[in-house]
Amino acid sequence: MSTLRVTVEQVTIHEHPDADALELAQVGLYRAVVAKGVYRTGDFALYIPEQAVLPQELVAELGLTGKLAGSAADRVKAIRLRGELSQGIVCRPRALQGRDLARAGAEGTDFAAELGIAKWVPPVPISMGGEAEPAPDLLPWVDIENLKRYPEVFTEGEPVAVTEKVHGTACCLTYRAGDDRVQVTSKGLGAQRLALVEDSKNLYWRAVRAHRTAHVAAELAAELGASRVGVFGEVYGDGVQDLGYGADSRREEPAYAVFDVSVEIDGQVRWLAPEELTEVLDGRLPLVPTLFTGAYDAQRVMELAEGRETLSGRAVHVREGVVVRPLADRYSAVLGGRAIAKVVSGAYLTRKGGTEYE
Structure with missing residues (x-):
């Protein structure tokens, strides 16, 4: 399992081939589905990777209540949205308002602890x-x-x-x-x-x-x-x-x-x-x-x-x-x-x- 890091990344925006109201925000080689018009190529945003477990307050703020994985519907998991694989969440939570996102991205600041995001630990049979x-x-x-x-x-x-x-x-x-x-x-x-x-x-x-x-x-x-x-x-x-x-x-x-x-x-x-x-x-x-x-x-x-x-x-x-x-x-x-x-x-x-x- 990969290390959990919740960092600010510079995104590249691509068209969604099968949804007029959606786009694809690329981070590294990952792509996450986002609402159209929220981000432009070169913007900085927070990237929450797969296997991250979010506090319920953040789940609600991001409008994801009932949409995530796990018994508590709080775990980030890869899904397909209108045929496109979406891995992780690209967002700008309120807690980061007023922060210099470009600087945070350049410094590689990990926001997991500050936002109460934890790494999912699989059950052990x-x-x-x-x-x-x-x-x-x-x-x-x-x-x-x-x-x-x-x-x-x-x-x-x-x-x-x-x-x-x-x-x-x-x-x-x-x-x-x-x-x-x-x-x-x-x-x-x-x-x-x-x-x-x-x-x-x-x-x-x-x-x-x-x-x-x-x-x-x-x-x-x-x-x-x-x-x-x-x-x-x-x-x-x-x-x-x-x-x-x-x-x-x-x-x-x-x-x-x-x-x-x-x-x-x-x-x-x-x-x-x-x-x-x-x-x-x-x-x-x-x-x-x-x-x-x-x-x-x-x-x-x-x-x-x-x-x-x-x-x-x-x-x-x-x-x-x-x-x-x-x-x-x-x-x-x-x-x-x-x-x-x-x-x-x-x-x-x-x-x-x-x-x-x-």
């Missing part, structure tokens, strides 16, 4: 929960930001790998070579430096046991001379999320696919580059599908994010999206961290009955 314990030595996963919000992360022509984003739940394993300690956690708990106490009923522990992930991590530590190895995989299938990829993870062996590995060598933590990851694992663990390797082309990435999934080999439902990373792992000044970004498909965002457990 019983099968994914459990007793947790402190785990300061975990190798943590990182939040992946959306390429539509940060289109400058990659440059055209840069060598990249594009992998399929799998709709499951992230299972994070850390192996420590010194004492053979294995810690397993979810993305949410891992961010709090908490690990799940081993439990045969827990989905994450079931997955790493079934696929011998800890054993493979120990082999990698020995082969690479690493003191710690982090293996990050997606547990998926029926019983995990609404998109099951034709697998049933309620059985003994939950479906599982690795999307990243990090290693600590001589005190330095690094991520294995995409091609290195495939070579090092050498078939010992299943990997998420790679859809493209080559020169970065923003338009092609957007196209790859759509369509049907390839993980099952049978295209059983829509694709969640894609993840993009450079072939040579690097730092991104745009993100202030690792250069990695995602694009989520419009069909996935607007599907009915979707689940977002974490």
Whole structure:
């Protein structure tokens, strides 16, 4: 899940192709439907992204009572309005009247706390929960930001790998070579430096046991001379999320696919580059599908994010999206961290009955 930031952005206005009273306000590569004539290209306005939870006072002020997602109708979710995908809300709340919006935009001021806007936290099913314990030595996963919000992360022509984003739940394993300690956690708990106490009923522990992930991590530590190895995989299938990829993870062996590995060598933590990851694992663990390797082309990435999934080999439902990373792992000044970004498909965002457990 991306980091929640509620910032002032400069908008570009486009015609709505099928509604005379509506327009499209573009922020980065996102587009949000707005009333016609309220904004002009070059104007500054507040952008509230998807997965933001708004206080009811702000919901009412924006005229959105009963129109947002969630049981309290207060969560921003992608929708289609007259056929056009609308992601996020472009607005100018009263609380920002008299403020220098251009300056706030240039400084990147985050208005989330001031406006009482919070990040939506998905519910945790019983099968994914459990007793947790402190785990300061975990190798943590990182939040992946959306390429539509940060289109400058990659440059055209840069060598990249594009992998399929799998709709499951992230299972994070850390192996420590010194004492053979294995810690397993979810993305949410891992961010709090908490690990799940081993439990045969827990989905994450079931997955790493079934696929011998800890054993493979120990082999990698020995082969690479690493003191710690982090293996990050997606547990998926029926019983995990609404998109099951034709697998049933309620059985003994939950479906599982690795999307990243990090290693600590001589005190330095690094991520294995995409091609290195495939070579090092050498078939010992299943990997998420790679859809493209080559020169970065923003338009092609957007196209790859759509369509049907390839993980099952049978295209059983829509694709969640894609993840993009450079072939040579690097730092991104745009993100202030690792250069990695995602694009989520419009069909996935607007599907009915979707689940977002974490």
